[in-house]
Amino acid sequence: MIRVENVTKVFNPGRPxxxxxxxxxxxxxxxxxxxxxxGPSGSGKTTLLSLLGCMARPTSGRIHLGERxxxxxxxxFLAELRRxxxxxxxxxxxxxxxLTTLENVMVPACPLGQPRHQVRDRAAALLEKFRLGGKIGQxxxxxxxxEKQRTAIxxxxxxxxxxxIADEPTANLDTALSLEFLEIVGQLRAEGKTFIIASHDAIxxxxxxxxxxxxLRDGMVxxxxxxxx
Amino acid sequence: MSSLExxxxxxxxxxxxxxxxxxxxxxxxxxxxxxxxxxxxxxFFSRALRTEGQAVLAGAPExxxxxxxxxxxxxxxxxxxxxxxxxxxxxxxxxxxxxxxFNRAVGATFTVLGLPDFAHADDEIVAGPAAAKAWTNLQxxxxxxRTFKGDSTGFKPVQVLPEETRLVSAxxxxxxxxxxxxxxxxxxxxxxxxxxxxxNPQEMQTVxxxxxxxxxxxxxxxxxxxxRTYESVFExxxxxxxxxxxxxxxxxxxFAWDKATGLSAEERHEIGILKALGWDxxxxxxxxxxxxxxxxxxxxxxxxxxAYAHVFLADAGLFAQALKGWSVLYVDFxxxxxxxxxxxxxxxxxxxxxxxxxxxxxxxRAAITDPDTVMRAS
Numbered sequence: 001m002i003r004v005e006n007v008t009k010v011f012n013p014g015r016p017x018x019x020x021x022x023x024x025x026x027x028x029x030x031x032x033x034x035x036x037x038x039g040p041s042g043s044g045k046t047t048l049l050s051l052l053g054c055m056a057r058p059t060s061g062r063i064h065l066g067e068r069x070x071x072x073x074x075x076x077f078l079a080e081l082r083r084x085x086x087x088x089x090x091x092x093x094x095x096x097x098x099l100t101t102l103e104n105v106m107v108p109a110c111p112l113g114q115p116r117h118q119v120r121d122r123a124a125a126l127l128e129k130f131r132l133g134g135k136i137g138q139x140x141x142x143x144x145x146x147e148k149q150r151t152a153i154x155x156x157x158x159x160x161x162x163x164x165i166a167d168e169p170t171a172n173l174d175t176a177l178s179l180e181f182l183e184i185v186g187q188l189r190a191e192g193k194t195f196i197i198a199s200h201d202a203i204x205x206x207x208x209x210x211x212x213x214x215x216l217r218d219g220m221v222x223x224x225x226x227x228x229x
Numbered sequence: 230m231s232s233l234e235x236x237x238x239x240x241x242x243x244x245x246x247x248x249x250x251x252x253x254x255x256x257x258x259x260x261x262x263x264x265x266x267x268x269x270x271x272x273f274f275s276r277a278l279r280t281e282g283q284a285v286l287a288g289a290p291e292x293x294x295x296x297x298x299x300x301x302x303x304x305x306x307x308x309x310x311x312x313x314x315x316x317x318x319x320x321x322x323x324x325x326x327x328x329x330x331f332n333r334a335v336g337a338t339f340t341v342l343g344l345p346d347f348a349h350a351d352d353e354i355v356a357g358p359a360a361a362k363a364w365t366n367l368q369x370x371x372x373x374x375r376t377f378k379g380d381s382t383g384f385k386p387v388q389v390l391p392e393e394t395r396l397v398s399a400x401x402x403x404x405x406x407x408x409x410x411x412x413x414x415x416x417x418x419x420x421x422x423x424x425x426x427x428x429n430p431q432e433m434q435t436v437x438x439x440x441x442x443x444x445x446x447x448x449x450x451x452x453x454x455x456x457r458t459y460e461s462v463f464e465x466x467x468x469x470x471x472x473x474x475x476x477x478x479x480x481x482x483x484f485a486w487d488k489a490t491g492l493s494a495e496e497r498h499e500i501g502i503l504k505a506l507g508w509d510x511x512x513x514x515x516x517x518x519x520x521x522x523x524x525x526x527x528x529x530x531x532x533x534x535x536a537y538a539h540v541f542l543a544d545a546g547l548f549a550q551a552l553k554g555w556s557v558l559y560v561d562f563x564x565x566x567x568x569x570x571x572x573x574x575x576x577x578x579x580x581x582x583x584x585x586x587x588x589x590x591x592x593x594r595a596a597i598t599d600p601d602t603v604m605r606a607s
Binding site for chain 1: 231232233234235237238239241242245246248249250495498499502503504505506507508509510511512597599600601
């Protein structure tokens with residue numbers, strides 16, 4: 001269970017460009033569920049996703065991972081959580097150009113210091129699972145959008161984290177590929193993974209696989225409605 | 230979890246990163262290696278020459294006495310040798326006959342030595358290995374000399390000195406004392422200088438002062454003085470070349486600094502991705518450290534190996550003349566490979582350490598920012 005309690009996030013505090021992205025948000029993400037954060041642009045979806053994924057600290061409020069309060073942890077502990085507790089799928093995939101598919105999948109495992117052949121085998125198995133076995137040695141630039149998406153999913157799973165965080169994962173995909181992504185989400189949930197997805201794509205938050213929708217507007221949680229999408 | 234495996238993983242990532250920007254990194258390594266090559270070549274060459282000079286001087290007389298006339302060298306009478314021999318502390322005085330002969334046909338200057346106990350006939354000559362190759366104006370197989378009177382005289386070569394002695398004998402021609410006087414017009418009883426041996430080296434200064442008191446028109450030169458002169462000449466010449474190359478080095482470091490301090494948007498974004506994927510600031514710095522080390526160490530090794538080959542295998546063709554100084558006959562002998570570990574270490578630290586650190590600093594600036602910037606850049 002991940003819980004946020006009365007979380008506020010202010011960017012550039014005290015400056016003319018000060019911007020309040022989240023205002024006293026409280027929410028909970030249960031284990032082994034698919035939770036979607038939805039809302040219009042500027043509603044605070046990505047900011048909340050960053051806070052949940054330990055990529056930033058709240059200005060005030062608390063974030064709990066299980067029983068542990070994590071919002072005030074030093075950066076190196078947050079980094080450790082990012083590589084062990086979370087896997088990340090980004091809107092534009094954020095694969096490292098020039099590296100092969102296999103090398104990209106192995107990137108999050110570098111700081112773990114596991115034997116190279118183990119990491120390599122695990123990465124190859126994940127790519128095989130997502131039908132990319134034949135693309136292992138290709139650089140990511142040569143992949144199609146769907147293949148890049150599946151590579152990003154494999155990378156998110158390399159350290160076997162319990163929670164996957166995805167930011168607008170279908171934004172660059174057509175309908176067929178978006179449905180394929182949701183099918184993978186369903187498979188992984190069946191394997192015990194928790195998903196937190198920020199999306200304003202109707203295909204995503206209306207999908208059967210989604211257990212909970214948290215709707216945001218102007219940095220606050222609001223009851224979900226059809227205009228939020 | 231193993232620290233070694235961790236470092237290996239970072240190194241693997243670094244090498245893969247370098248390969249994907251191979252054109253840019255290759256150009257950087259080549260430019261860097263060129264600067265190291267130039268500096269290392271000067272360093273190797275100066276050191277080797279200094280060592281050769283010391284080796285040559287090790288066999289030179291401890292004290293040489295020359296006669297001065299109106300501030301210029303003049304020949305020294307044999308009577309000076311007799312009086313110096315009587316000075317307490319002097320064990321031996323050897324009058325020497327030597328000089329330079331410019332061979333116009335060859336376009337080179339040779340060192341000529343006249344020996345009183347020459348083992349061959351007066352019309353025979355012994356040549357150093359380089360001189361034997363260079364002396365091409367022969368008549369009936371004899372070395373032709375133009376004497377001080379303007380007439381020609383020939384010497385039959387009877388021996389070429391062995392290659393092993395070429396350091397001291399490369400441009401040397403040896404003839405009898407009689408022949409020497411005949412070629413150069415030096416009167417009997419006059420010598421070029423005197424080689425003096427002192428019993429106790431501690432008394433060298435006292436003996437020198439006694440000689441000067443007894444013969445105020447002489448200039449005694451101690452071996453140590455010659456050594457110091459050689460040192461300063463090589464330091465000066467090496468320094469001049471280093472100053473010239475310093476311009477190139479400076480230009481390179483400005484380029485390297487610009488490259489290293491100004492991370493591109495692409496590189497900053499990559500650091501953001503790595504941090505978002507669970508790398509912490511120290512991991513990014515380790516990766517950048519390996520990157521800087523890989524580039525600078527490769528450049529250092531390439532530059533140093535190329536400089537070694539250039540100086541010791543290719544006779545330092547690029548700037549040997551600038552460092553050797555004047556000499557019409559360029560002594561043809563390969564330098565003994567002498568490398569000073571201290572100088573090499575200094576070059577290593579001056580080339581590898583600065584680049585490695587200036588690579589890490591901007592990465593540190595980028596790595597301490599929150600990784601959520603990568604989410605917003607998406």
